[in-house]
Amino acid sequence: MQITVNGQTQELTVQDNTLLIDLIRDQLHLTGTHSGCDTTQCGCCTVLMDQVAVKSCTILARQAEGASIQTIEGLALQDLHPVQEAFSQEHGLQCGYCTPGMIMSTVYLLQRYPNPSDEQIKEGLAGNICRCTGYVNIIKAVKSAAKKMQETKA
Amino acid sequence: MNTFQYHLTNHLQLAKDIFVSNENARFLSGGMTLLPSMKHGLIQPDHLIDVSKIPDLQVLKETSDHLIIGAAVKHDQVANNPMVQSAIPGLAYLASQIGDPQVRARGTIGGSIANNDPSADYPAGALALKAMMVTDRRDIAAEDFFTGFYSTALEEGEILSQIKFAKPIKSAYAKFKQAASGYALAGVFIAVYPDQEIRVTVTGVGAGVFRWTEAEQAFLNPKMKPSIERDDLISDLHAPSAYRVNIAQVLFKKAAQQIQNN
Numbered sequence: 367m368q369i370t371v372n373g374q375t376q377e378l379t380v381q382d383n384t385l386l387i388d389l390i391r392d393q394l395h396l397t398g399t400h401s402g403c404d405t406t407q408c409g410c411c412t413v414l415m416d417q418v419a420v421k422s423c424t425i426l427a428r429q430a431e432g433a434s435i436q437t438i439e440g441l442a443l444q445d446l447h448p449v450q451e452a453f454s455q456e457h458g459l460q461c462g463y464c465t466p467g468m469i470m471s472t473v474y475l476l477q478r479y480p481n482p483s484d485e486q487i488k489e490g491l492a493g494n495i496c497r498c499t500g501y502v503n504i505i506k507a508v509k510s511a512a513k514k515m516q517e518t519k520a
Numbered sequence: 521m522n523t524f525q526y527h528l529t530n531h532l533q534l535a536k537d538i539f540v541s542n543e544n545a546r547f548l549s550g551g552m553t554l555l556p557s558m559k560h561g562l563i564q565p566d567h568l569i570d571v572s573k574i575p576d577l578q579v580l581k582e583t584s585d586h587l588i589i590g591a592a593v594k595h596d597q598v599a600n601n602p603m604v605q606s607a608i609p610g611l612a613y614l615a616s617q618i619g620d621p622q623v624r625a626r627g628t629i630g631g632s633i634a635n636n637d638p639s640a641d642y643p644a645g646a647l648a649l650k651a652m653m654v655t656d657r658r659d660i661a662a663e664d665f666f667t668g669f670y671s672t673a674l675e676e677g678e679i680l681s682q683i684k685f686a687k688p689i690k691s692a693y694a695k696f697k698q699a700a701s702g703y704a705l706a707g708v709f710i711a712v713y714p715d716q717e718i719r720v721t722v723t724g725v726g727a728g729v730f731r732w733t734e735a736e737q738a739f740l741n742p743k744m745k746p747s748i749e750r751d752d753l754i755s756d757l758h759a760p761s762a763y764r765v766n767i768a769q770v771l772f773k774k775a776a777q778q779i780q781n782n
Contacts, residue, residue, distance in 0.1 A: 382526035382568075385555075406556055407700070412622060418596075421622045424555050428526045429548075429570065471621065492702070493620025 367431045371396070372440030380427045387411045387422035389430075390437060398438035398466050402495075409494030412467035413437050419474035421493070438466040441473065448514040449473055449507075458507030460498035468494050472508050481512055521555075522564040532576055532656060532679065535569050539677045542567040547679060549577075549592050552619070552627035553635050576681050577630065582607055587685045591630020595619070598629060609782075610691030610709060610775075614645045617695050619702045630680045633665075636672050636728060638754060639703040641695065643729035648709040648721040650686040655679060668752075669727040688713050692778040694771035696724075698758050706764050708732070708771040710779055716740060720772065725764045727752035735772050746772065 368377055371394060380389055390396050390413065399422060402410030406424040413422045414436040441447035449472045452458065459465045468491065475482060475490035482490065487508045496504060526548075527538050539545045545567035548554055557563045571577055577592035580601060587607045589598060598604050599616035618624055618632070618641050632642040633653065646653075646662045653660045656679045665673050674680065688711040695707040704724035711719045720735040725748065734746035748768060753761035 381523070383521045383523050385521075404559065406552065406623065409620070409622060418625045419622050420625050424551060425626065426526060426548075426551070426555070426568075428528070429551065429572075431528075474621065490621060493622040 367428060369427075369430055369432070370434040372436060378427075382426070382428055384427040385423055386413070386415075386425040386427050386430050386435070389427040390422060390435070396437050396439050400463055400466055402463065402467075407495065408464065408467070408497075409471060409491075410464050410467040412470040412494065414470055414474060417474075417477065419471050419493075436470075438469060441469070447473070448518065449476070449511040452511035452514060453504075453507045456503050456507035456510050458500070458504045460496075460500045464494060464496045464498075468496065468504060472511060475508070476512055476515060480516060482508065521558050522561070524565050525567050526570065527567060528570045528573065530573050530575065532571075532574050532681065535571050535574065535679060536656060536677065538567070538569050545569055547571050549631045550594065550627040551631075552623050553631060553637070571679065572628070574681075579682065580604070582687075585687055587611075587687055589629055589683050589685070591633075591680045591682060592628050593630075595624035595627050595629065595632075596621075599624065607687050608649065608685060608691050610688075610693045610711065611645050611649065611685065614641050614693040614695075614707075614709065617641060617693070617697070623702075629683060633683060634672060634674060634680050636666055636670055637703070638669055638726065638728050639698070639705075639707075639724040641693070641704055641707055641723060644704075644707050644709040644721045644723040645693065646683060646685070647729050647731060648711040648719045649688060649691070650711075650713075650719070652684040653680055654682040654684055656681060659684075666729050671728075686713070690779045690782060692775040692782075694775040694778070696767045696771060705759050706767040706771055708735070708768055708775050710735075710739065710772070710775045712779060722748070722768050725754060725761075725768050726750050727754065732768075732772070738772070739776055742776075745769065 400410040402408035411423040546565040548568045549572045572592045577590040579590040595615045605612040651662045690712040707723040718736045718739045720732045738744035738746040755761040
């Protein structure tokens with residue numbers, strides 16, 4: 367099957383029961399995408415599929431045939447993405463396990479709401495769970511990222 | 521997950537043919553319930569037939585009296601579609617309250633309706649909005665379609681292709697989410713049709729979606745406080761049945777208020 371991951375189109379052979387996350391981690395060795403709960407709840411495995419945030423543990427690789435996937439590795443080709451920078455500066459992580467998913471969901475959120483309210487941030491990250499419960503700084507980081515991205519645009 | 525063969529087709533007829541010629545096949549659309557069920561080993565199909573790309577299942581259109589939504593239309597598409605928002609605002613809102621953003625990006629209306637989870641949102645909308653379920657072989661009214669706990673009138677191999685909603689004068693949905701899953705601990709949908717026809721439905725409270733006739737009467741007589749007397753109330757670790765009933769009463773008031781205000 368053909369799939370584009372972080373801008374690179376490739377031909378891959380996959381088993382029909384391979385999950386997208388397993389293709390990303392085990393076949394492409396992009397281990398920044400994490401597997402947390404494996405039950406569509408925690409959001410650690412979030413990637414962008416044709417620019418929409420999805421949980422890669424609950425998609426068959428074959429369902430992503432022809433799609434363009436962006437993983438956390440694809441955000442920072444040279445410098446860190448503003449969302450990554452903001453999570454680092456605002457300390458929007460504790461153990462960091464959920465962070466790649468949080469960041470991908472934030473990128474998706476800011477595409478839709480460039481200047482989100484607290485309510486929109488909570489709703490936008492409802493599919494991502496931080497078991498360290500470090501949500502206060504995560505919300506700060508999202509706001510800071512929004513500000514950075516708007517400044518860059520202006 | 522067990523091994524299986526994945527089939528993708530753009531043709532309804534082909535999907536049916538593949539189903540008939542293979543033992544132990546299942547249809548796959550968004551996969552938000554099917555894939556987790558397969559991971560748990562609850563379902564172990566030998567063939568998955570992906571119907572999400574079939575054009576008939578992707579329509580979203582309006583006639584003077586109806587809103588027609590293809591079974592493979594995703595929750596986010598329903599929530600954000602201006603036509604749905606203006607024709608049946610309660611339905612657009614309902615879709616926006618399902619699961620979380622990632623689930624709404626993949627999960628489909630047909631999947632939710634065909635699965636008939638007792639705590640799912642769409643069955644409440646479909647039953648209140650006099651939905652007709654259009655399949656590859658017949659039309660089934662919502663009253664006859666939802667037959668109880670995770671069960672529907674769909675026959676083996678029957679494909680739900682479109683859901684045809686009767687446009688109401690007004691509509692509203694109110695939901696109280698179970699914190700972890702986002703499913704409804706209780707959800708109440710109200711649809712108002714001409715000639716004071718009121719339809720109130722409840723999800724998350726009984727073994728399947730049901731019409732709440734007492735609330736339909738109470739909508740027109742605000743002094744009444746509708747109760748729910750049933751022998752199939754859900755009582756589990758998330759909430760006992762008395763709590764769910766109480767929440768439904770609160771949600772009914774909330775949705776009714778919303779209808780009065782609009």
